[in-house]
Amino acid sequence: MLLFILRRILIAIPTLILVSMFVFTLQKLLPGDPILVMAGEDRDPEVIALLRERYRMNEPIVMQYFYWAADVLRGDLGVSLRTNEPVLSLIASKLPVTIQLALMSMLFAILIGIPAGILSAVRKGTWVDWLANLIALSGLSVPNFWLGIMLILLVSVNLGWLPASGYESPFVDPWKSLTTMIMPAFVLGTALAATLMRHTRSAMLGVLQADYVRTARAKGLRGRVVILKHAFRNAVLPVVTLTALLFGELLAGAVLTEQIFTIPGFGKLIVDAVFNRDYAVVQGVVLCTAVGFILMNLIADVLYVILNPRLRTAQ
């Protein structure tokens, strides 16, 4: 097992290096010379030369990358042009908010998607199956920023049940935190719930036809026991790994949700950075998201092996 994890980490290293190269290249896509912008309107040649020296712009691009990568490895992602704060500490302060949102969305998705998938598979071909599929397809087709706006219109503006925006830490005021996050979490979890429903249904359909399920039924076990103890336990395996994989997608989906509900998280950070032309922050956020995504991939792979006894013994 340890060897497998080690091997998996080794495979992730070249991917990480390539990701860092892409993120570095992003900066080079910028039109114009950033040093000239930094030098201001005067464009004093001495200042320009000094800035080029300081930012190592005179070095070949390969060397520039190595300097940048060495800084990143030391945890130095640069400084925000707007607030002058280190990018890493900016990200560290926003990340817990987004993680809370993503975890709550995942909870919604699991609570809705998995039971709906089981029900749809067990009642295949009936109106229940048809309805569940229609809802899942709608969940995949609805833009989450529109769903958010519609919910604000209905729940906050018309009914006045929940606040339309804002954020409170669960450690400061748990109730307020819950009421501000419940709507965004639902919005962000919709597409994930739809994906989980479709995968659970398909996995359950495969398992329900297996010999051991037929045997369990032939033994006279009750329908619910067969479905939950025999079928679902085997069908849940790919769903668990998929959930881990989709966690990375949630971080990306949070960009729009946080924008609509004015949640000061990771997603809002990148959008604000884009509009303030704070490119160091944009780069930092992209790099951190990619690293998080690779990490979740790694966790999904390891989980798959841990949860599958056949693969565990094969390791």
Added chain:
Amino acid sequence: MTAIADPSVKATNRTWRKLRSNKSALVGACVVILFVGLAVLAPVLPIADPRATDWGAIRQAPSAAAWMGTDEIGRDVLSRMIWGARASLLAGVVSVLIAVLIGVPFGLIAGYFGGWTDSIISRVTEALLAMPFLIMAIALAAFLGPSLTNAMIAIGLSAVPIFIRLTRGQVLSVKTEDYVEGARAIGLGHIPIMTRYILPNVFPPILVQATLTIATAIIAEAALSFLGLGQQPPAPSWGSMLNTAKNFLSQAPWMAIWPGAGIFLVVMGFNLMGDGLRDALDPREH
């Protein structure tokens, strides 16, 4: 003279029959055709100028005069919806074309040649896939500058790895088939084998993926325009209409309802079509 039935023609006919009998795919196709028709005919339809402001008719609720109401500066929402469909559909199709035109050749090369070529292309693809689609599109659009063209390029480039991975996988399963071996045996070069023998056989799943990716690309374009990184005002786009509408939710809810419903319907249409195509092209279904 006896005509010998071409198996590929038979398969196409079978797929077409199956697609026609799939009701949800037909509904999806009808929705897409309706929106495409409206978008194409926008210049000749008897609708108001989408940019014409009317300060005497700001935020008017839907009525016989303005079927979908008017916006915050008195522009006709129906007209902006129809013209906005152009931006959305154009972005969906063009970005997927960019992704297919770059992704498919690289996937073909990786799958066909294998070895080091495959290793390099696959590692790069994995790295690109590690960057979530929307974050990547936002970052690219931000660095390229906000405009519809740049949004299409950003979305297209972000979708490239999906097509590289898909094509590579398909090529791996096709390249050992007898007809490819046969083509090699008669001395055909790599490019004719790839374009004449492999590409047509890996095309169906690419078509399915392209249809489904158009749906994703339309949402991505709307998202970028919503954030101000896509179509720039006053040109109409569903995403930017939603962005403005969110500031007038209590006074003019129709401004938010229609553009979102448009995105939802057209994306649902492409998803239904994609699902139907996948079922029709799946050999296990026959």
